[in-house]
Amino acid sequence: MKRLSVMKIHRRTLLTGALGMAAAMATFVPGGAYAADQILKFGLSANVGNLVYGPSRGAAQFIVNQQIHRGLVKFDENGTLVPALAESFKAIDSSTYSFTLREGLKFHDGSPIEASTVKASLEYLADKKVGAAIYSALSTLESIETPDERTLIVKLSKPNASFLEYMADPNAGISPAAALATGAANWIGAGPFKLRTNENGVSLDLVKADTYYDKDEVKLDGVKFVFYPDSSARTNALLAGDVDVIDFVGWEDFERVEAAGNLVLDAVPGPFVYTMFNIKRAPFDNPKVRQAIAHAIKPENVVAVAFYGHGTPLNGIPMSPNNDRYDPSMGKLWGYDPAKARALLTEAGVADGLKIKLLTSSTYSFFRDMALSMQADLKAVGIDAELDAPDWATYTSQKASGGYDLAVGGGAPSVAGPVYLQAYVVGAPASSFGSYGYDASAIVAHIQAGEAQSDNATARAEYLKAVQIVGEDVPFLPLAQRSQAYAYSDRVEGFKNVPGFLSITGTGYMIEKASIR
Numbered sequence: 001m002k003r004l005s006v007m008k009i010h011r012r013t014l015l016t017g018a019l020g021m022a023a024a025m026a027t028f029v030p031g032g033a034y035a036a037d038q039i040l041k042f043g044l045s046a047n048v049g050n051l052v053y054g055p056s057r058g059a060a061q062f063i064v065n066q067q068i069h070r071g072l073v074k075f076d077e078n079g080t081l082v083p084a085l086a087e088s089f090k091a092i093d094s095s096t097y098s099f100t101l102r103e104g105l106k107f108h109d110g111s112p113i114e115a116s117t118v119k120a121s122l123e124y125l126a127d128k129k130v131g132a133a134i135y136s137a138l139s140t141l142e143s144i145e146t147p148d149e150r151t152l153i154v155k156l157s158k159p160n161a162s163f164l165e166y167m168a169d170p171n172a173g174i175s176p177a178a179a180l181a182t183g184a185a186n187w188i189g190a191g192p193f194k195l196r197t198n199e200n201g202v203s204l205d206l207v208k209a210d211t212y213y214d215k216d217e218v219k220l221d222g223v224k225f226v227f228y229p230d231s232s233a234r235t236n237a238l239l240a241g242d243v244d245v246i247d248f249v250g251w252e253d254f255e256r257v258e259a260a261g262n263l264v265l266d267a268v269p270g271p272f273v274y275t276m277f278n279i280k281r282a283p284f285d286n287p288k289v290r291q292a293i294a295h296a297i298k299p300e301n302v303v304a305v306a307f308y309g310h311g312t313p314l315n316g317i318p319m320s321p322n323n324d325r326y327d328p329s330m331g332k333l334w335g336y337d338p339a340k341a342r343a344l345l346t347e348a349g350v351a352d353g354l355k356i357k358l359l360t361s362s363t364y365s366f367f368r369d370m371a372l373s374m375q376a377d378l379k380a381v382g383i384d385a386e387l388d389a390p391d392w393a394t395y396t397s398q399k400a401s402g403g404y405d406l407a408v409g410g411g412a413p414s415v416a417g418p419v420y421l422q423a424y425v426v427g428a429p430a431s432s433f434g435s436y437g438y439d440a441s442a443i444v445a446h447i448q449a450g451e452a453q454s455d456n457a458t459a460r461a462e463y464l465k466a467v468q469i470v471g472e473d474v475p476f477l478p479l480a481q482r483s484q485a486y487a488y489s490d491r492v493e494g495f496k497n498v499p500g501f502l503s504i505t506g507t508g509y510m511i512e513k514a515s516i517r
Contacts, residue, residue, distance in 0.1 A: 038221040040492070040514055043234045043243035046363050046392045047201050047227045051186040053179045054125055054132035054171060056432040057396055059412065059504050060227075062170040063247060066508030067206055067223055068108075069173025069189035072099050072118065073164060075506040077496045077513070081164055085113065085174060085190060085213070094159035094452065095140075101150040106211040107176050108194040115146035117174060122154070124180040125172065131400060131429045134414070136422035137166035140448070159452040162415040169414040170505055192218045192512040202227060219494070219515035229363050229392075235487070238263065244492050244516065247507075249485035250365060251308040257487045266497040267310075267485035271412040271504050272318040273302065273370055275477040278402050279427060280437040283350050290474035292344035293406070294334040296381045297374050302480045306369040310483040317421065317467055318411075318481050320500060324456045325417050327464055333471035341381045352382035359404035363392035370408050370479070400429055402436035409433065409476075412484075412504025418463040419451055420501070425475045438475045491517040 046060035051068070066074075072086040083089065086099040105113035124130060126138035137160060145153040156163065166172065179186035187195050192214070193206035207222040208215065226243060228234035231250030237243045239260060249257060249265065257265045275293065277284040284290060299313030316331035345354075358378075360371035368389055375385045385406065390398065399407055411433065413420035423431050427438030434440070443466045450462035484503040488495060494513040498506035 038219060038516055040220050040223045040245065040511065040516065041243040042223055042225050042511075043228045043237045043246035044225045045227075045231075045234060045246075045248040046229055048204070048225075049393045050183075052183060053121075053175045053186040054130045055396075055400065056133035056171055058392060059247065059410075060392075062505055063508040063511075064204065064225065065170040065173055065189075066191065067193040067511060068187065068191045068195065069170075069175065070191045070212075071167055071169070071172040071174060073168045074509050075168050075498060075502055077498060077510060079498050079500065079502045079506060081168055084168075085118070089164065091164070092153070094161070094454070095156040097154045097156075097163060099152045099154070101152075102213050103150070105190060105213060107190050108188050108209050108211055109176075110211065111176060113174060113190055114149040115152050116149070117176070118152055119144045119146055120177060120180060121174045128430050130182070131432050133171040133423070133432055134166045134169050135430055136426055136444070137163055158448050160419070160448070161451050162417055162419045165415040168506075170508060193220075193223055196222070214512075218512050220512070223511060231365050238487055238489070241489070245486060245488040245495065245514075247486055248364070249487045251306075251310045251483070254308070254310060254485065257485075262490050263487055264490055264492075265485055265487050267483045268497050268499045268503050269312070269481060269483055270500040270502070271410060271484050272314065272481045273306070273366075273408065273410050273479050274424070275374070275479060276399070276404075276407040276409050276428075276435040277438075277474075277476070278405055278407075278436045279439075280402055281405055283348060283354070284405060286348045286350075287473050288344045288348040289350060290477070291334075291472075292341040292348070292350075292381070293378070294341075294474050294477050295337040295344065296341035296383070297377045297477070297479060298336040299479045300336075301373045301377060302370050303482075305373040306366040307480065307482050312481045314478040314480055316478065317418070317470065318478050319418060320416055323416050323418075325450070325460050325463060327460055327467075329464065330418070330467050333467070334474075334477075338377075338381050345381065345383075353384065354382065355384045355386065356405035357388050358385040359395065359398055359407035360387055360389045361392050361395035361408075362389045363395070364410075366482075367408050367410070374406075374408070396432075399436075400432060402428065404436075410504075411478075411501075413501045414505045416501060418466070419447055421466065421470070422447055425470065427475075433476075435476050440475060443469050443473075443475070493517060 048061040074084040076082045087102040088100045125132040126141040140157045142155045142157040192212045194209040196207045197205040204225040234246045235253040238246045303311040316333035360367045378385045423433045425440040425443045427434045428436045446462045446466035450459040453459035486497045
C-alpha cells in the first residue's frame with residue numbers, strides 16, 4: 001500500500017548492492033479493533049545518545065525530543081502552527097509576541113512550568129555560546145516580560161515574521177533548570193511520553209505521561225524506540241513485523257516497501273543535503289576555493305548515488321516555489337563546471353594534488369554515499385579527499401568543533417521562507433548547521449531587513465541581496481533535495497509524514513496522534 005511516493009525518477013545506480021531478503025508479513029487484528037497493547041514499536045535510524053538542550057543532534061533526536069519535550073507551539077499534520085504549552089499566542093506587533101500558558105502545566109517529575117520557567121529556557125537558547133539550533137531566531141531577543149505566572153511577552157530587537165515557527169522546532173522544547181547547562185542530561189520534559197528505561201545504544205522505552213496537558217487525546221500507552229543504524233536492517237525489521245514504524249527509509253528500499261501489501265510508504269520531498277567548509281583552515285578561508293568546490297561537484301551524481309534517483313539536484317538555495325517570498329534566481333547560483341573549478345583553484349594559488357579531510361558519518365548510508373560521489377568529483381579537479389566516517393555522535397562533535405576540512409550535512413528547516421538561511425550561514429559553533437568559523441553578518445543583515453518588511457516584493461529584494469552574497473561567498477553548498485520517507489504497518493492509524501522541510505522537524509509530533517489496530 002502506498003500513500004505517497006514523490007519524485008520517483010528512473011533509477012540510475014552508480015553504486016550497486018544486493019537487496020536484502022523479504023520477510024514475513026504482519027497480520028491484521030480481526031474486525032479492525034484496536035490492539036490491546038498500544039505500544040508503538042519504532043525502528044529509529046540512530047542512537048540518540050544523551051539528550052542535551054539546544055544544539056541540533058540530527059533527525060533521530062528530533063523524533064525522541066518531540067515525545068519527551070514540548071515547546072510553546074507545535075506543528076499539526078498539515079504543517080500548521082497550533083498551541084502546545086501555550087494555550088494561546090499572538091503577535092502584538094512585528095517584533096513582540098504574547099503567550100498565555102495552559103493552567104497547571106508540569107514536567108514529568110511533577111515540578112511546575114510557569115512563565116519564569118519558559119523565560120529561563122528561551123534566554124538559555126539565546127546565548128550564542130550554547131550553539132542552539134534556533135539561535136538565529138533568538139539572536140535578536142531583547143527582553144522577556146512575565147507579568148504573571150502564565151503570561152510571557154517576548155520582545156525582539158528586530159522583526160522576525162517566522163519567529164513563531166521557530167518556537168515549534170523540536171529543539172525548542174521548554175526544559176527544567178537542571179538541563180540548562182552545557183552537556184547536562186535533558187530527559188525530563190513536558191511531552192506526551194516520559195522515559196522509563198534507557199538501554200544505552202540499543203533502545204528507549206517511553207510510557208504515556210500523566211502530566212501531559214493533552215493526555216486524554218493520546219491513545220498509545222507508550223513508544224519503544226529500537227535503534228537500527230543500518231538502513232537495510234531497519235527495513236527488514238519492518239518487513240518482519242518486529243517494528244511498526246521506521247524513519248529514514250533507505251532509497252534503495254522504496255520498492256521493497258511498496259511491494260509489501262501490508263505496509264505504507266509515506267514519502268515527501270523536502271529535506272536537503274549540503275557541504276560545509278572549515279573557514280578557519282586554508283585554503284577554505286578563500287571564497288574562490290569555495291566557489292571552485294561549488295563548480296566541481298555534480299549534484300546529479302549525488303542524487304543518483306545517495307538517493308537512487310529519488311531526489312532533485314540543486315544549484316542554489318532550496319526553497320518551496322509556493323512561498324510568497326521565493327524568487328527563481330535563488331536556485332540558480334552555481335553549476336557543474338569542472339574547467340571553471342580548476343581555473344578558480346589556480347587563481348586562488350591552490351596547487352594540483354591538494355589533500356583534504358572530508359567528514360561524513362557511517363551511521364547514515366546516504367551520507368557515506370554522498371561523500372563518495374563528492375570524492376570522485378573532487379578528484380577530477382585535483383583535490384584528493386580522504387573520507388572520515390565516524391559514528392553519528394562523533395560526527396556531530398567534530399562538526400561542532402571544526403574537526404574537518406569539508407563536511408557533508410543534512411538540512412530540514414523549521415520554516416519555509418528564506419529566513420531559514422540564517423541557521424545555515426551563521427558559522428559553527430554559534431549555529432550547529434553552519435560552516436565552522438564563517439562570519440555571516442552581512443547575509444544576516446539582509447535577511448533580517450527582509451523579515452522586517454510586510455510587503456513581499458520589498459522583502460524579496462532584501463533576500464535576493466543575501467542570496468547574491470551566498471552565491472559569491474559560498475558559506476555552504478546545497479547539493480540535492482531528497483525524497484524523505486517513513487514506512488509503517490497499515491495497522492498504524494493517525495501517523496502521517498508532514499510535508500516539505502517539516503518531514504524531519506515536524507513528523508515526530510504525529511506519534512502522539514497514532515494508534516494500533
